[in-house]
Amino acid sequence: MAAQNLGKQAAAIRAITDYVKNGQVIGIGSGSTIVYGVQELAKRVKSENLSVKCIPTSFQAQQLIIEHALPLTTLEQCPVIDVAFDGADEIDKNLTCIKGGGGCLTQEKIVAYFSRAFVVMADSSKRSDKLGTTWMKGLPIEVLPLAYKPIQQTIEKKYGGNAVLRIAQKKAGPLVTDSGNFILDWEFPLEVDLTAVANGVINIPGVLEHGLFVGMTECLYLGHQDGSVDIINKQKY
Numbered sequence: 001m002a003a004q005n006l007g008k009q010a011a012a013i014r015a016i017t018d019y020v021k022n023g024q025v026i027g028i029g030s031g032s033t034i035v036y037g038v039q040e041l042a043k044r045v046k047s048e049n050l051s052v053k054c055i056p057t058s059f060q061a062q063q064l065i066i067e068h069a070l071p072l073t074t075l076e077q078c079p080v081i082d083v084a085f086d087g088a089d090e091i092d093k094n095l096t097c098i099k100g101g102g103g104c105l106t107q108e109k110i111v112a113y114f115s116r117a118f119v120v121m122a123d124s125s126k127r128s129d130k131l132g133t134t135w136m137k138g139l140p141i142e143v144l145p146l147a148y149k150p151i152q153q154t155i156e157k158k159y160g161g162n163a164v165l166r167i168a169q170k171k172a173g174p175l176v177t178d179s180g181n182f183i184l185d186w187e188f189p190l191e192v193d194l195t196a197v198a199n200g201v202i203n204i205p206g207v208l209e210h211g212l213f214v215g216m217t218e219c220l221y222l223g224h225q226d227g228s229v230d231i232i233n234k235q236k237y
């Protein structure tokens with residue numbers, strides 16, 4: 001297994017071990033790290049005969065839940081989630097995350113927000129002293145397709161940087177999210193107050209969500225390639 005994947009797996013196993021309890025409603029994030037989390041969850045559900053319900057944050061997450069024969073539910077049926085697990089693209093010391101590298105940020109943020117605990121699992125390469133220095137692909141912003149151009153121009157004019165329309169792979173044209181929208185990856189100037197700007201960006205009509213998760217993470221599990229895991233709680237900061 002690649003070194004980075006060892007870190008992802010170690011973090012995911014430890015997070016699932018610590019947080020999952022019988023009877024919980026569990027949010028399932030998206031990306032490659034959560035795959036290890038779902039594998040571990042399925043193992044525990046089987047071996048301990050746990051009764052849980054899972055809420056997906058994407059089509060990928062829904063498929064993972066189904067493939068592992070875990071019970072699938074919806075926010076309509078279970079509007080309060082006990083714990084949501086997800087990966088991240090970059091995380092700073094305040095446990096603020098950039099998410100959305102996989103294009104699922106809006107559903108991910110909804111599920112995280114309505115969870116009693118939002119737990120991030122990541123390999124150690126995701127840790128950063130300053131957001132934007134290890135994840136160089138920009139802050140993902142989900143927008144309504146009809147408004148992408150004026151939103152792009154407004155962000156660049158008002159806040160600087162480049163808001164790049166994410167292009168699909170193996171399909172001509174832009175990437176279309178699970179909710180039928182476009183993503184602008186905003187390569188922001190490092191000197192901006194990212195939280196303040198993200199709060200401004202969200203008020204532009206046609207912007208649905210951005211991938212900055214501020215004050216949401218209860219606990220970060222950061223896995224290293226030797227199998228060790230740092231557990232970093234919100235209270236530490």
Ligand SMILES: O=C(CO)[C@H](O)[C@H](O)COP(=O)(O)O
Binds near residue numbers: 030032034
């Ligand atoms: O935000 C996400 C998807 O929208 C993912 O959680 C993020 O991209 C991390 O992915 P990975 O676990 O593959 O590193």
